[in-house]
Amino acid sequence: MTLHYMLGALRYEFRMQVRRPTVWITFIVITILLFLQFNQGLDRLNVVIPDALAHYPLLSVIAEWTFSMNTYLPLCIGALLADRLPRDRRTKVDELFTTMPATLNARLFGKYLGSMLATLIPMLLVYFGVIGYILYLTHNMLVIPLALETFAVIVLPGVLFVSAFSMACPAIMWVPLYQFLFICYWFWNTLWFHKELFNLGRTILSPVGLYIAFGFYGIEPLHTQGPHGNPGIHATPVLAGASILLLVGIALLVMFVLERFLKWRQARL
Template sequence: MKQFASFLGAFSYEFRMQIRRPALWITMTIIIILILASTGRSTFLVSYAQHVNKQSAASALVVWMDFLSILLPIGIGLMMADRLYRDRKTQVEELFTSLPNALSSRLLGKYLGGLGAAALPLFTIYMLGVLYILFQTSDWLVLPQAVAVFALVSLPGLLFISAFSLACPRVIWVPLYQFLFVGYWFWGNLLHNPQIPSLSYTLLTPIGDNLSRAFFPGRDQLFISSNPTPLVNGFISLGLLVGLAALVLIVLVALMKWQQAQQ
């Protein structure tokens, strides 16, 4: 019971700290402006809005989720990168260390609280699009389908990148990690050149296009592949993304305990 209370306390504290950061909203706003400033994406968005009522609700939701997942997760990864560093800088970590509660429960609360707040701008924009689709289709099944699309297409990748963004800056200078993370995002998710080795279109791609093709087959997606991912690969990708996120957190807990023991 004490561990659960520790988790809730860390979750609430981290969520409130993250959601109040001007940098979160400024970063997301800049990314949205970049998306709208891109002629190709702006044209796609206008065309999508004009023809949304001519396709199924599930197809429209998947296209909308895929579109938002192109760049907005970058902001989430950047915002998660300095959370532990900030604790050390403000000496909050020493305060937490002196408490009797388990490090793992506090860290899990920090991870999920920070992710929840950092993902709120993305989820808000997504839900605005969901309401537009609901208005155009008059299909109330859009709402539960929207939750399913977000949970299956976007959330696994967000868990994956947030775990690394929380853990890696523990051993890497935060600005350096943020620079490398932005480079990784374009290399590992958006690189379409077959001559350059990349994680794009693999089971470890957190952008969500493989998951959308697997769990919503037959839908018109933003990313088209000649070899649609079968359902079994979708479950494998889901397991890898979530499993690796959990593994990274376990390693982070062990690392922090070791560092505390050395002090």
């Protein structure tokens, strides 16, 4: 895979995806609904965060916010990336790309990373909106590097996992069907706070990062109260690391299989 061509595809995909109004509208609507549903608006947020900062370490509060956001907002990323490859086929752009010197591998991984990073931008703005509020309350500049760390550790493995499946699955199924199934899967996956129901949310395969957040950052005390409660898992740093490796490894495997499938389909045309 030529790095030069992959970076070129990444830049192209990023610019195109970040300019799509649908990306921004989706995140705005979902974020507003989540704040209204779980926090009863900003007034509730003004109570919860200062109270958490008064009783728990700064890193735990930041990790808790990171995990809470990651429980829901990747839903937008998975749904928005689902039409990426079908859109190229529909507009015949993929036929044009095959005439270029870049390999399919370079184009595919550039498309994957570029569209994923662009779709992460609205999520980052939501994330750093609350991080900015924490910084305002604490006057501690450590908030910024800690926020970057928890975002990279808790959020990125699951986003890589979700993005890979959202690129690959629509190659073999109708996009609206995949989006519907993905949304159903995500709501089932976020039932981690219901111990009596089996779901992937309480396994190391959880893209919401339950084992990562609990194993590395020990946010269990923040879940002993409230509507979600403690999920009743025994998370350790070893299991947290295993969760990261598993999510990233499966994402790479899915992209490898997708590349082979696209080469096979291209050879049959």
